[in-house]
Amino acid sequence: MKIPSIAIDETLLRAVEEIAERAGAVILDHYSRDIAVARKADASPVTEADEAAERAILPALQALTPQIPVVSEEAVSKGQAPDLAAIDHAGRFWLVDPLDGTREYISRNGEFTVNIALIEDGHPVLGVVHLPALAATYGGIAGNFAEMKRGGQRRRIAVRKIPRDGAIVLSSRSHGDDSAMKSFLGETKVESWRVAGSALKFCQVAEGIADLYPRLGRTMEWDTAAGHAVVLGAGGSVTQLDGGELLYGKKNYENPHFVARGAA
Secondary structure: OOOOOOOOOHHHHHHHHHHHHHHHHHHHHHHOOOOOEEEOOOOOEEEHHHHHHHHHHHHHHHHHOOOOOEEEHHHHHOOOOOOHHHOOOOOEEEEEEEEEOHHHHHHOOOOOEEEEEEEEOOEEEEEEEEEHHHOEEEEEEOOOEEEEEEOOEEEEEOOOOOOOOOEEEEEEOOOOOHHHHHHHHOOOOEEEEEEEOOOHHHHHHHOOOOOEEEEOOOOEHHHHHHHHHHHHHOOOEEEEOOOOEOOOOOOOOEOOOEEEEOOO
């Protein structure tokens, strides 16, 4: 199936930001209530907010780009993913995590996100990461620019070079492995370690307030694609640990281990 071309530009990015923010408002409505938690087949948690946010996002993306299929976490968990094998190598599809960081949402620490990314030929070309509880939205177009919006103010963001004092290294709040992380970093000079939840870690690298985010545990494509695009737009990189490309549209949607970096 040939997917017609669309413009990857600020107009599209703004439209996707609006969709993510509408989903964020739905999540915040649920956030103010008691949180009921169920378990999916892989034992990961799911809440009513995950599913409600997905119901807000999918029709909006289909209306925005009816020719582009959507892969979304909760739909995949129910066996409702589109057949990506039917899309040729130049095709595009959306990758959606309607509530990334469900554990952060349940613990009410605010570090959960709405992730929406556009994939082309296996690469993330546009991404939006919205943090409903922090009222912040990050967006990026790979190889072009990245930005952050908070309080109605929008500004461009960029990665930084690692300072002489050493790198600020990020790890997952809910999935950390300090021994494996230290082994991976080897002789890298580290100024400090920080923990954060969800795709916020990509955004901190993109914003130049952290330098490295190695992920040495299991992630799925919808967890990473939007943040990946934001880092690329800000001038950074996201690669497999051996330097190979981190690509999307894999059969099981599972990522290898990877590292997000600021400026080389």
